[in-house]
Amino acid sequence: MPVSTPRRPAEAPASPTTWPPAPDTGRRPRRTLPAFLRLGPGDREVLWLYVLTRVGIWATAGAVGWLFPRDGESRRPASPLSSWQQWDWWHYLHIAEEGYFPTQAGPWTAGWDNREAFLPGFPLALRAVHTVVPDWAAAGALISFVSGGVAVLALARIARHHLADLETGRRAVAFLLLSPCAVFLAAGYTEALFLALALPAWLAAQRQNWPTAAILACLACSVRITGLFLAAALALHFVLTARGLRAWRAAPWLLLPALAPALYSWFLQTRTGDWMAWKHSQERGWYRDFHAPWEAWANTWEAAFGHTQATGYAFMWQAELLAMVIGLVLLVLLVRARRWPEALYIGLTLWALGTSYWYTSVPRSTLLWWPLWIGLASWSMRRPRIQSAYLYVAGPLSAVVAITFLSGRWAG
Structure with missing residues (x-):
């Protein structure tokens, strides 16, 4: 008797790839996350360290609110967020709330706050997050918290890329998070957001992913x-590593980062008639007109040790001098090691900071010197006492600067 071919059930799919169909086990295909979202053991350790330090810095902020109230007779502590609303924060807040030139005010207005000296990236992010988080200070803190997490992951991965060691990445992050000016990574300032863009850009460049590196650098x-x-450092790294015509096809991407400052200059020119409005606002508000490097050193030295400033400001100018010396030593070490792109980045930064009337915000800028933190981590791996010495000295200094800033005093 001939064997007839069985008919398909009515509910069977119209065009199955096999017959009979495989039984449904209830499992769904496993989705693979992009590489940059996959967290290995080293990444999780870094994030745990980051969370612990955030708990510590926020506990410090709460203690400052209780111990150093603005009104010495107050019986109630201020809001936990009020300690973070200091100095540059108000410029970012006013830009996010009102824009750059509210009610036709500008550099021609008496008492102008020179807010155009602050680039629009952070205020735009602040305004966007504020649509979800009603409190402005909380929105700023959230931006810095998320950005800081991205930054420390990228820093650890850059360290591991260079040195192929999980412990080196963890140490680099620890040195950054316990550095004297680490409080600014938690404040509503630009450092954390910048690092969250700049460090992944550098990591992308190490992996020859130039479109991603250029886009992130443009945002930075x-x-x-x-x-x-x-x-500039990315461009030099490209020139030194590009091999073959195919690699050089990515070269036009390196022009993209110039788009952001060009658009901002054009915006300011349409409002003020001045293409150099950003630079002129820096000169008016922060004495950042050009001076020879030795003049800037002499003026800062006078402010630090000449007894011409209140002791709180003098102490911070002493920190400016120390930070500049550290930067110069770092630059020399990078040149000796022939790390030309990183040396260019540090060199340009030091030139910009070291050619004003006096030094301003050099200690805070050390947060952005990722070769410093990776170099310290590598050094500590060879000489274990370096880690102990750094933590026992930098930790207390970090607490001092944090209390200084959170209590409303100038901290660079």
């Missing part, structure tokens, strides 16, 4: 002018 240029120095 909208946050801090230091982004231009990053773009």
Whole structure:
């Protein structure tokens, strides 16, 4: 008797790839995350360290609110967020709330706050997050918290890329998070957001992913002018590593980072008639007109040790001098090691900071010197006492600077 071919059930799919169909086990195909989202053991350790230090810095902020109230007779502590609303924060907040030139005010207005000295990247991010988080200070803190997490992951991966060691990445992050000016990574300032863009850009460049590196560097240029120095370092790294015609096809991407400052200059020109409005606002508000490097050193030395300033400001100018010396030593070491792109980044940064009337915010800028933290981590691996010495000295200094800033005093 001939064997007839069985008919398919009515509910069977119209065009199955096999017959009979495989039984449904209830499992779904496993989705693979992009490489940059996959967290290995080293990444999780770094994030745990990051969370612990955030708990510590926020506990410090809460203690400052209780111990150093603005009104010495107050019986109630201020809001936990009020300690973070200091100095540059108000410029970012006013830009996010009102824009750059509210009610036709500008540099021609008496008492103008020179807010155009601050690039639009962070205020735009602040305004966007504020649509979800109603409290402005909380929105700024959230930006810095998320950005800081991205930054430390990227820093650890850059360290591992260079040195192929999980412990080196962890140490680099620890040195950054316990550095004297680490409080600014938690404040509503630009450092954390800049690092969250600049460090992944550098990591992408190490992996020859130039479109991603250029896009991230362009965004970094909208946050801090230091982004231009990053773009220069990326361009040099490309020139030194590109091999063959196919690699050089990515070269036009390296022009993209210039777009952000060009657009901002055009915006300011349409409002003020001045293509150099950003630079002129820096000169008016922060004495950042050009001076020879030795003049800037002499003026800062006078402010630090000449007894011409209140002791709190003098102490911070002493820190400016120390930070500049550290930067110069780092630059020499990078040149000796022939790390030319990183040396260019640090060199341009030091030139910009070291040619004003006096030094301003050099200690805070050390947060952006990722070769410093990776170099310290590598050094500590060879000489274990370096880690102990750093933590026992930098940790207390970090607490001092944090209390100084959170209590409303100038901290660079």
